[in-house]
Amino acid sequence: xxxxxxxxxxxxxxxxxxxxxxxxxxxxxxxxxxxxxxxxxxxxxxxxxxxxxxxxxxxxxxxxxxxxxxxxxxxxxxxxx
Amino acid sequence: xxxxxxxxxxxxxxxxxxxxxxxxxxxxxxxxxxxxxxxxxxxxxxxxxxxxxxxxxxxxxxxxxxxxxxxxxxxxxxxxxxxxxxxxxxxxxxxxxxxxxxxxxxxxxxxxxxxxxxxxxxxxxxxxxxxxxxxxxxxxxxxxxxxxxxxxxxxxxxxxxxxxxxxxxxxxxxxxxxxxxxxxxxxxxxxxxxxxxxxxxxxxxxxxxxxxxxxxxxxxxxxxxxxxxxxxxxxxxxxxxxxxxxxxxxxxxxxxxxxxxxxxxxxxxxxxxxxxxxxxxxxxxxxxxxxxxxxxxxxxxxxxxxxxxxxxxxxxxxxxxxxxxxxxxxxxxxxxxxxxxxxxxxxxxxxxxxxxxxxxxxxxxxxxxxxxxxxxxxxxxxxxxxxxxxxxxxxxxxxxxxxxxxxxxxxxxxxxxxxxxxxxxxxxxxxxxxxxxxxxxxxxxxxxxxxxxx
Numbered sequence: 001x002x003x004x005x006x007x008x009x010x011x012x013x014x015x016x017x018x019x020x021x022x023x024x025x026x027x028x029x030x031x032x033x034x035x036x037x038x039x040x041x042x043x044x045x046x047x048x049x050x051x052x053x054x055x056x057x058x059x060x061x062x063x064x065x066x067x068x069x070x071x072x073x074x075x076x077x078x079x080x081x
Numbered sequence: 082x083x084x085x086x087x088x089x090x091x092x093x094x095x096x097x098x099x100x101x102x103x104x105x106x107x108x109x110x111x112x113x114x115x116x117x118x119x120x121x122x123x124x125x126x127x128x129x130x131x132x133x134x135x136x137x138x139x140x141x142x143x144x145x146x147x148x149x150x151x152x153x154x155x156x157x158x159x160x161x162x163x164x165x166x167x168x169x170x171x172x173x174x175x176x177x178x179x180x181x182x183x184x185x186x187x188x189x190x191x192x193x194x195x196x197x198x199x200x201x202x203x204x205x206x207x208x209x210x211x212x213x214x215x216x217x218x219x220x221x222x223x224x225x226x227x228x229x230x231x232x233x234x235x236x237x238x239x240x241x242x243x244x245x246x247x248x249x250x251x252x253x254x255x256x257x258x259x260x261x262x263x264x265x266x267x268x269x270x271x272x273x274x275x276x277x278x279x280x281x282x283x284x285x286x287x288x289x290x291x292x293x294x295x296x297x298x299x300x301x302x303x304x305x306x307x308x309x310x311x312x313x314x315x316x317x318x319x320x321x322x323x324x325x326x327x328x329x330x331x332x333x334x335x336x337x338x339x340x341x342x343x344x345x346x347x348x349x350x351x352x353x354x355x356x357x358x359x360x361x362x363x364x365x366x367x368x369x370x371x372x373x374x375x376x377x378x379x380x381x382x383x384x385x386x387x388x389x390x391x392x393x394x395x396x397x398x399x400x401x402x403x404x405x406x407x408x409x410x411x412x413x414x415x416x417x418x419x420x421x422x423x424x425x426x427x428x429x430x431x432x433x434x435x436x437x438x439x440x441x442x443x444x445x446x447x448x449x450x451x452x453x454x455x456x457x458x459x460x461x462x463x464x465x466x467x468x469x470x471x472x473x474x475x476x477x478x479x480x481x482x483x484x485x486x487x488x489x490x491x492x493x494x495x496x497x498x499x500x501x502x503x504x505x506x507x508x509x510x511x512x513x514x515x516x517x518x519x520x521x522x523x524x525x526x527x528x529x530x531x532x533x534x535x
Contacts, residue, residue, distance in 0.1 A: 017500065018509060038437055042468035043514040050515065057467035 027070030353391025
């Protein structure tokens with residue numbers, strides 16, 4: 001399973017758990033408009049750290065905060081390599 | 082102490098793992114090999130690995146020593162100098178098993194694990210100060226000053242008519258265990274626990290001795306229920322204290338001991354015993370707050386305050402805070418929340434998880450998880466989050482069986498079910514982001530869940 005599909009799966013899972021309607025996930029979808037709130041993202045990031053073994057937000061280097069779903073996926077793809 | 086035990090007639094027994102000691106043997110025997118008088122009017126550090134030695138020494142020293150410091154067996158050698166200085170220790174009593182004391186600047190007397198015949202005249206010359214050690218937030222123990230009067234204030238005035246055999250999972254040098262020790266020797270006999278024994282072995286020994294009254298923390302009791310040996314004892318009275326008793330553990334014990342009173346008590350080393358609840362419901366009736374009586378409870382800033390004859394006098398040492406406020410109330414630091422006419426403990430002030438500015442008390446979430454029939458115990462903690470500062474996570478220990486229910490569900494199904502039950506009653510930020518099933522959770526020497534320092 002690719003990093004992208006693992007991330008998409010978490011988005012869908014958390015949306016379901018949090019009872020939120022998730023927009024269809026395309027690269028252009030803005031996270032803030034995706035239907036998820038900050039708690040949902042906190043949960044997604046924590047779970048991805050467990051499944052992918054990385055937390056790209058926890059880095060000493062300056063990071064660009066993801067704005068779209070595409071940014072979010074690339075952030076993980078970059079550190080998961 | 083000896084006078085009141087002796088005066089009551091028929092002194093009881095102390096049942097230890099390797100020996101049973103008749104307390105009337107103290108009339109002509111001693112653990113001090115005839116050196117008790119050297120301890121008169123002294124401040125005595127009591128460092129015994131053996132609970133039996135410590136128990137006998139406590140009875141002998143009360144009314145004789147000026148002060149005695151009850152060292153729990155896991156006291157770190159690194160903290161010893163501060164303890165000795167704080168309590169102005171003149172002499173140290175140790176047993177042969179306490180080997181890590183090293184060279185001390187005070188005389189040392191070795192106590193025996195049994196009563197040796199001695200020509201002894203027991204004479205009470207003073208009210209001895211009892212000093213208990215309790216963990217501070219920094220790790221160094223705090224020295225809490227009690228007297229026998231404050232320690233026994235929650236005991237019944239009269240010896241009960243029935244013969245009681247008490248036991249406790251606790252070490253008797255800790256407040257919860259000391260309460261049971263005092264009940265044991267004042268109202269019957271006592272079975273001491275032993276760190277070398279498994280829960281199964283301890284319960285088997287308690288059963289063989291005929292235990293009728295037994296006490297432990299919710300974590301102790303979850304361990305007992307998990308051991309499969311809980312049903313080997315048939316007590317009349319089961320007591321929970323030292324941690325929040327949720328409905329899950331109360332119901333678990335009611336199921337295991339249908340003929341017993343299942344009581345949960347609130348006490349702390351500083352505040353003493355506040356109350357005992359016997360209605361098998363978690364929390365306590367709201368009417369206890371403000372009710373008149375020797376033990377007075379009030380709530381200030383959502384935390385419980387207690388004024389009673391059972392509270393400690395003060396902390397020993399320099400530059401320490403006060404235990405009692407000007408109006409003699411002790412702030413327990415335990416937070417309360419009212420739900421349907423009862424107050425529930427929702428954790429300690431400061432033990433709060435902050436999820437994006439919203440507070441979560443781990444105990445509140447644990448209570449929901451622990452209510453599931455397949456859950457034995459759980460630990461809810463903060464996990465750092467780059468998004469909300471923290472998220473809530475839970476580690477869960479499963480039960481061996483669920484009271485006749487069908488086979489254990491698959492881990493995935495179980496964690497989903499737990500998340501679902503949290504969702505039904507808890508706000509979204511309180512629902513664990515992750516639930517992990519673990520084989521065991523660490524329980525401290527004092528019988529409480531080890532919580533990571535936030």
